[in-house]
Amino acid sequence: MLVWERPLALWLLGLLLIVLLRSLQRGVPAGRLLGTLRFWPAREVVGDEHERQVPPARWALLAAMGSAVLGLAGPVWQQASSRPVWRVIVDRSPSMALATETGGSRWGRALAALDDALDAQAARVFVAGDAPELQHEGQSPPEDWASLTARLEPDWPRFDRAQTVWLTDCLPTQPPVHACVVAGGGVAVPGVVARDSEWELVSDGEAEILRPATGGPLGGDVRAPGSSQLATLTRLWAESRGHRLTSESPALLVDFVGAAAEGALESQRVARDGWSLRGSVAPSAVGRPWVLAQPSGWPAVSWQPGRVDVFLLEEGLPQGDLAGLAQAFGDLLDRAVAPGPEAISAAERAGAGEGGVLGTFDDLRGEESSSNQRQLKAVFAGLAGCLGLLALALSRNGRL
Amino acid sequence: MGAAPKKPRLPAPRVKLPRDYVRRLERLVLQLAAQGERREGLGQAHLLGAGEEFIGHRPYREGEDLRRLDWGLLARSDQAFVRRTRREAAPVWSLLLDTSASMGIGSPGKLSQGAQLAGAIMAAGLRRGVRVQLKSGLGPAFSLRRGQSLGILLSHLESLEAGGAGSASPEEMLASWRPAREVGLLVVIGDCVGLGLSDLKPHQRPGRRMVMLQVLAPEELDPAAQLAGAAVHWFDPEGSEERSGRAPGEAASVYERRLESWLEGWERATRSRGIGWSVGASDVPFEKRVALALEAR
Structure with missing residues (x-):
């Protein structure tokens, strides 16, 4: 500069x-007198042709x-490079959009705390914690980053670097080593945690209460093709939650890609919580792994908001605690399905404390x-x- | 871009004599007188009229005209001496100085240069005892005799104005004026753009020397050097003609060829008619050209 x-x-x-x-x-061409003008050849050029x-x-x-x-x-x-540039990792989970006791949202409080902590001249690059490829350079992140959409909390340890700020609502239990933290805080926000056609689970801020459903079923359509045991469980789960099975624009897509995958590894075991499944697993790196195949280590089932990918081609019936398998897979589907604005998980609704700042914001200013x-x-x-x-x-x- | 520029005023219509003009004039006159003495000693005296006044003797030098030998002195002293003489009746030198509007251009102005030339020739003439007259318009000529103050001449020169009231070109003056019979030297000074050999011919006569000193502005002689590629719109100082061009350029090349041809024509014509001629820019020191004019033959 x-x-x-x-x-x-x-x-x-x-x-x-x-x-x-x-x-x-x-x-403009100079006007001059020439006594011997008669020797100058006559030309029609007058004025305008001159440059x-x-x-x-x-x-x-x-x-x-x-x-x-x-x-x-x-x-x-x-x-x-002499101008300090801060990487601000933004927590876009639904809890950031919850209201606070002083009005506004946890999102607004966190941004205000960030402005207090950082120098106004410092350059900021905001990074979406759940999708690091989304970045925004400016003094504040885009408004649409704050919503009740079911986005995951950032994988914080991944962003523990110098000149980095974690922007969230609740101070982490494990403070970072290199990064700084700005937390907006906020009280617990009561409300519906989950609901099906008959019952709803409501959080009052401290405990969760099961009561007869007061509204219609939550959620929307679910697409879950296939005929494996996990596909059957998906259909049963959708029925109990009031979702409809459909093939277009689902609220949750449960995709059984393992059956069609090429290069699948043979006879691997998938097991957790007292149950096990055997089948071939296709290598993949989509979403967050829910259960890993042994011994390859490839995720047999992975998930992200709105989507569950099953890379396992089952070779037989599940073994062990089948009820545990149904409950665990149901919990996974509950977590993955887009809940809608009314239903926010109890963990998201929990209080975020007073908020605060961790770390020192010494930057390159003055250096x-x-x-x-x-x-x-x-x-x-x-x-x-x-x-x-x-x-x-x-x-x-x-x-x- | 606007229209063509307006016709400019004459940049140098008045005569401006250099501050040291008188000093340079006196020095030049002395130099010319000394050269004249030497020429007379070599038997090459010019401008001698019919009558001669004896002013003394000097030793005879081999090769001199024996008719100038003083035979009586040779008989008495047995030594060869030559008679030194001076004209009894001083002839007249007439100068025509162009004062037309075209003389008001150049840097320095052509009229100023012409006036310096005229002043120098007239001062040299007075030194030699001749009567000098300067004609710079259609009116009567300005005359001076030996003994009259040089200041009168300088004042008259500084009163001249190119394109002013009573100004005239050489061809106009030659057409309307007939020099007296005793005029032994007729000098025409100016740019002579409208002059022709036919204007000079009627005024030639035995015993009269004619000299033509052409004065041109630096940009007239070498427009390329003066303009350095700039576009220019030329105006005729004495008419309404206009031309445009750039120098150097195609038009400038044509101009230079035509000008050169015109000057060469003058040189040939004057040589063939026994008329002294030279051309020079208005920024050339007048001493050089005066000497050239008076020693030309």
Whole structure:
């Protein structure tokens, strides 16, 4: 970035501009008298064919004076890296959009706390914690980042780096080593946690209460093709939750990609919570793993909001605690389905405390060493000298 | 871009003599007088009229015309001496100085240069004892005799104005004025743009020398050097003609060829008619051209 030590000197450029404009005005062909005019061949050119012409020597002289003025103004080049840039990792989970006891949302409180913590001159790059590829440069993140959409909380340890801020509502139990934390805080927000066609689970801020459903079933359509045991469980779960099985725009897509995958590994075991399944698993890295195949380590089932991917081609019936399998898979589906604005999980509705700030926000301000600055005065002075010599040389061959 | 520029005023219509003009004039006159003495000594005296006044003797030099030998002195002293003489009746030198509008251009102005030339020739003439007259318009000529103050001449020169009231070109003056029989030197000074050899011919006569000193502005002689590629709109100072162009350029090249051809024509014509001629820019020191004019033959 170019900064000027004496910016007032730049007004002299206006003077040079005036000189240049006057030179262009004088570029109108000069009217001269010639006693021997009869020897000059008659041409029809009068006036308009003439071009404004400023002698090259005058251009060079004006350029030299311009360079001298710029040098006088004291140009200094500051490397852009000298300006502190903070990476702000934004928690976009639904809890950030909940209201607070003082009005506004936890999102607004967190942003206010961030403004207090960071210098206004500091550059900020906001990164969506649940989708790091989404980035926004500016003083605040996009408004639509704050919503009740079922987005996951950031994988915080992944962002534990210097010059990084975690922007969230609740201080983490495990504080970061390098990153700073800005938490907006907020009290618990009571409300519906889950609902099916008969019952609803309501959080009062401290405990969850099961009561007869007061509204219609939550959720929407679910698409779950296939005929495996897990597909059957999905259909049963959807029926109990009041979802309809459909093939278009589902609230939850349970995709059994393992059956069609090529290069599947053979005879791997999938097990947790007292149950096990055997089948071949296709290598994949989509979403968050729910259960891993052994011994390959590939996720056999992974999930993300609105989607569950099953990479397991079952080779037989489940073994062990089948009720545990049904409950665990049902919990997974409950977590993955888009809940709608009324139903927010109890963990999201829980109180976020007083909020606060962790870490020190010492940045590179005040550490801008002279090595990051390049004095350009000498460059402009040298340029002015060269152009001046050029003007002198040109003026010897013509007019100035 | 607007229309063509308006016709400019004459940049140098008045005569401006250099500050050191008188000093340079006196020095030039002395130099010319010394050269004249030497030429007379070599038997190459010019401008001698019919009558001669004896002013002394000097030793005879080999090769001199024996008719100038003083035979009586040779008989008495047995030494060869030559008689030194001076004209008894001083002849007249007439100068025509162009004061038309075209003389008001150039830097320095052509009229100023012409006036310096005229002043120098007239001062040299007064030194030699001739009567000098300067005609710069259609009115009576300005005359000076030996013994009259040089200041009168300078004042008259500084009163001249190119294109002013009573100004005239050489061809106009030659057409309306007939020099007296005793005019031994007729000098025409100016740019002579409208002059022709036919204007000079009627004024040639035995015993009269004619000299033509052409004065042109630097941009007239070499527009390319003066303009350095700039566009220019030319105006005729004495008419309404206009031309446009750029120098150097195609038009400027044509101009230079035509001008050169015209000057070469003058040189040939004047040489064939025994008329002294030279051309020079208005920024050439007048001493050089005066000497050239008076020593040309």
